[in-house]
Amino acid sequence: MTGCERVERMFARRDQDRVPRCDAYWPETITRWQREGLQWDHSDALRLLGTDFQSLCWSWPAAFPGQREVLAQDAETETVRDAWGGVARFWKGRSGTPEHISFGCDTREAWETIYRPAMLARPNQIDTRLAALRFQEGRQLGRWTHLTGVEGFEALRRLIGDEACLIAMIEDPDWIRDIVTVHTDVVLRSLEGVIAEGVEPDGLWIYGDMAYNHATMCSPAMYRDLVWPAHKRMADWAHARGLHVIYHTDGRVSDVLDLYIAAGFECLQPIEAKAGMDIRKFAPTHGSRLAMFGNIDVMKMGTNNLGLIEEEIRTKFAAGMATRGYAYHSDHSVPPQVSWQTYQAIIGFIDRYGTY
Amino acid sequence: MPLLNDLTAAVAAGKRTDTVRLTQELLAAGTLPQAVVEQGLVPGMAIVGERFKKNEIFVPEMLVAARAMKEALKLLEPLLAQAGIKPKYTAIIGTVQGDLHDIGKNLISMMWRGANFAVVDLGTNVSPEKYLAAAQEHKAHLVGLSALLTTTMPAMKETVRAIKAAGLSGTKIMIGGAPITQEFADDIGADGYAADAGTAVDVAKQLVSEAA
Numbered sequence: 001m002t003g004c005e006r007v008e009r010m011f012a013r014r015d016q017d018r019v020p021r022c023d024a025y026w027p028e029t030i031t032r033w034q035r036e037g038l039q040w041d042h043s044d045a046l047r048l049l050g051t052d053f054q055s056l057c058w059s060w061p062a063a064f065p066g067q068r069e070v071l072a073q074d075a076e077t078e079t080v081r082d083a084w085g086g087v088a089r090f091w092k093g094r095s096g097t098p099e100h101i102s103f104g105c106d107t108r109e110a111w112e113t114i115y116r117p118a119m120l121a122r123p124n125q126i127d128t129r130l131a132a133l134r135f136q137e138g139r140q141l142g143r144w145t146h147l148t149g150v151e152g153f154e155a156l157r158r159l160i161g162d163e164a165c166l167i168a169m170i171e172d173p174d175w176i177r178d179i180v181t182v183h184t185d186v187v188l189r190s191l192e193g194v195i196a197e198g199v200e201p202d203g204l205w206i207y208g209d210m211a212y213n214h215a216t217m218c219s220p221a222m223y224r225d226l227v228w229p230a231h232k233r234m235a236d237w238a239h240a241r242g243l244h245v246i247y248h249t250d251g252r253v254s255d256v257l258d259l260y261i262a263a264g265f266e267c268l269q270p271i272e273a274k275a276g277m278d279i280r281k282f283a284p285t286h287g288s289r290l291a292m293f294g295n296i297d298v299m300k301m302g303t304n305n306l307g308l309i310e311e312e313i314r315t316k317f318a319a320g321m322a323t324r325g326y327a328y329h330s331d332h333s334v335p336p337q338v339s340w341q342t343y344q345a346i347i348g349f350i351d352r353y354g355t356y
Numbered sequence: 357m358p359l360l361n362d363l364t365a366a367v368a369a370g371k372r373t374d375t376v377r378l379t380q381e382l383l384a385a386g387t388l389p390q391a392v393v394e395q396g397l398v399p400g401m402a403i404v405g406e407r408f409k410k411n412e413i414f415v416p417e418m419l420v421a422a423r424a425m426k427e428a429l430k431l432l433e434p435l436l437a438q439a440g441i442k443p444k445y446t447a448i449i450g451t452v453q454g455d456l457h458d459i460g461k462n463l464i465s466m467m468w469r470g471a472n473f474a475v476v477d478l479g480t481n482v483s484p485e486k487y488l489a490a491a492q493e494h495k496a497h498l499v500g501l502s503a504l505l506t507t508t509m510p511a512m513k514e515t516v517r518a519i520k521a522a523g524l525s526g527t528k529i530m531i532g533g534a535p536i537t538q539e540f541a542d543d544i545g546a547d548g549y550a551a552d553a554g555t556a557v558d559v560a561k562q563l564v565s566e567a568a
Contacts, residue, residue, distance in 0.1 A: 026507060077456075077481075089456055097504055099456035099480045162459050166416040167423070170370070212460070213534045214552040219414045251534075255411070274535055298506060299535060335506040 002142030003052030004202060010291055011244045011266055013324040019317065019354040020052040020144070020327040022293075024270075027095045028336040036340035049347055052327075053146065054138030056201055057131040057194055060150040061186040063105070063118040063159075065125050084159050085115065103161040108175045115159065116182055123189040128197040135199045145201045146246070147194060149187045151208035152180030152230040153217075159183075162217075169218055169226055176226050184230040188237050195241065204238040204245050206231070206265070211251025213275040220256050228263055235264030246293065250332065251275045257282065261289045270294035273331040280319040287323030294329035295320075301330065301346065302337035309342070310349050317353040328354060359385070360396045363428075367400025368407075370420030372427050379428040389435040393472060397425050401470030402557070409554035415463065418553065422466035429469075443474040445564045448490045449500040450478035452511040457504035460533055463553040464500060471557045473498070484511075484518035491519060491527050497564045500556075501546070503533040512536075513544040520545060528563040532556060 001009075001017045009016045023046065030042050038045060062083035071087060072079040079089045085104025105115040131147075138145040156165045156179055168176050191204070210216055216223060235245045247265040252275040260268060271277045271294045279292045300312045320326025328350050334343065359382050366374040375397075382392050404421045407413045436442070447468050451461050458480050468475050476494050478486060491499050499519060501512050516529055530548040531541050541549035548563050550556035 028507060091456070096455065096507070097457040099458060163419060163462075167419050169416045170420055215411050215414060217415050219416075222414070222416065274537075299537075302506060332506075337506065 004142055004144045006052050007144035007327070008202070008244075010325055010327055013288065015324065015356055017356060019321060019350070019356075021049050021350065021354075022046070022051045022053040022327065022329050023049055024330065024333040026333050026335055029334050029338060032336045033340040033343070038340055045343070048344075049350075052144055054134065054141065054143035055148050055205070056134045056138070056145055056199060057126045057128075057191075058148045058150075059126055059187045059190045060155070060158075060207075061119055061122070061125050061183060061190060063115045063122075065122055086158070086161070100161055103159065103164065105159050106161070106164060108172060111160075111175065111179060116178070119182055119186055123186055124193040125186075126190045126194055128194050128199075131194045132197045132199050135201065144203065145199075146203040146205045147191050147201050147243070148205045148207060149191055149234065150183075151187075151206050151227075151234060151247075152183050153210045153223075153227045154208040155183040156180065166217065169222055173226055180227055180230045184233055188234065191237075201243060203243045204234065205248065205269075206234055206245065207248045209248075209250045211249055211253045211275065213252060213272075215252055216256055220259060223256060224259055228259055231260075231263040231265070239264060252277060254282070257286050257290060261286070265290065267291035267293050267325075267327075269327075270329045270331050273297035274299055277331075279316055279326070283319040283323055283326070287320070287325050291325035291327065292320045292323075293327040294331050296328065296330050296346075298330050298332050298335055298338075301342065302335050304337070304339055304342045306342065306345050309346060313346070313349040314353045317350075321354070321356065324356075357387070357395075360387070360391070363392070363396035364400040364403070367397055367421055367424050367428070368403040370417060370424050372420070372424040375424040375428050376431065379431050383431070383435070389432045389439065390441050392428075393432060393436070397428055398470065398472050401425055401467065404470070405467060405554035405557045407554075409552060418463065418466070422470060425470055426466075443472050445472075445497040445560075446474045446476065446494050447498040447500060447560065448476050448478060448487065448494060448496045449502070450482035450487060451480040451502045451504075452508055452515055453481055453483045454511050455503050455505055455508035456480045457502075460504065460553075461500075461502040464502065464532065464550075464556045467553045467557050468500075468560060471561065473560065482515075484515040487515050488518050488522055488524075491524055492522070496524075496527050497567060498560055499527060499529045500560075501529065501531045503531075503536065506535045509535060509540065512540075512546070516544050516546050526567050528567050530556070530559060530563060 006016045006020045025042050064083050067083045069081040077089050081087050087101045088098040090098045238245045246267040248269050250272045279295045363378040449465050465475050528547040531546045532550050538549045548559045550559045
């Protein structure tokens, strides 16, 4: 069975030979593993895992594509004005979330006079030829190929910042709706450009972190009003082209699972365990309508306690596989506390418990 | 006093204009600035914290409430300083070394200010030495450590160790952030842990009262 067949059967809730697999790693994890025996890079780790997924492109439209102006730097960090007009401090040579210092698009006026026209003037920001090459490679490897696009809420936070975004959701909801709509227009036009290149992907993987460990960033009602229509639009666009839809979000999203299903999301990833998400609870209630992709706790992986990790995989695989709608992924990204020896053992557990 | 109750309700609802207007009216009527803070604004933010813990309100509502209180404090702080009145407790807060994430830290900072703590925000990527120096300089009752990433959790352990080793007897240490658990807090010797911004106020109050 190819990876593509496996994932398609997961969406159809039909028997597979084994659960589909994919994973993500912090760069520091790969550096550690290279010292401990991993021969190449993250793609080598994914190959050894037996990944079934192939990303073709990444669509996160910016107002000023390619802009990256270094404003200041020290031994550890550099402060950069980015393609979205914001200023953020990044680590040099290591991963981690940047510190956002300011946002160029900090008023509705700035949006309407500068950022909105700039985004609409650059409707296609994807290297479609590269996407076509990746598609050919994915097909040769038998993988399930997918377009990747960032959704409106994540775009809002990057463009105007958390605080302004969340306050405007109360005080100026029409502004929020407009940003989300314009962003979604540009994403879908960009993805359309990939398909126009002759690429025939299997799915759309939508990225957007709309929650943290306690709850969604805004109420379910506010999400339904301001962001959900754009989510549904993206899912409708995908379905009209015969594509399945995966939605990525970190955090505790238990209160909006039904809204995701209503939007047309067919699969949720990575289902963050440390935010209280547990597929042993959600697979029986939502698993027939929403495939579960991930949820293997990186905190447990980081203990390198094989007994603990095996129990995590055994019990969660059992819950997910009972619906035939489950794929393996860590619940975020595998951290550098996990040894290469442990990760090889994890692959062994996935082999053992992930076979139908 | 009805106006104080109205002020509490205005803060809790995040009504900035009403909060400022009611603060001005209370001061004009001769209400002491300290009473405006303690009997009007702080109870309003306490309502926000309680509702947030129960998921009755979310981050946007918390932000507009904190902003309303901040606007009122702009009027009150010069008067409080003039009268020599300071908050009873001082807290230091920051995101630990190696971590540049700040929204969680900022929310806790707002809520602690809302509970009438004096808050010194050290920003992000704060070294153990900087936390310790600030705790000593400000005679902090509380030090709050935030981390978003599993990769920066070890920096919390180092910071707790540095502060404990300095023997600051009146200083309690509290930790929080997406990957943090009570178990981890216990493991590294932190005095307290809070899972959300509402609970962070309760835990902070409990810790400083224990230390008093």
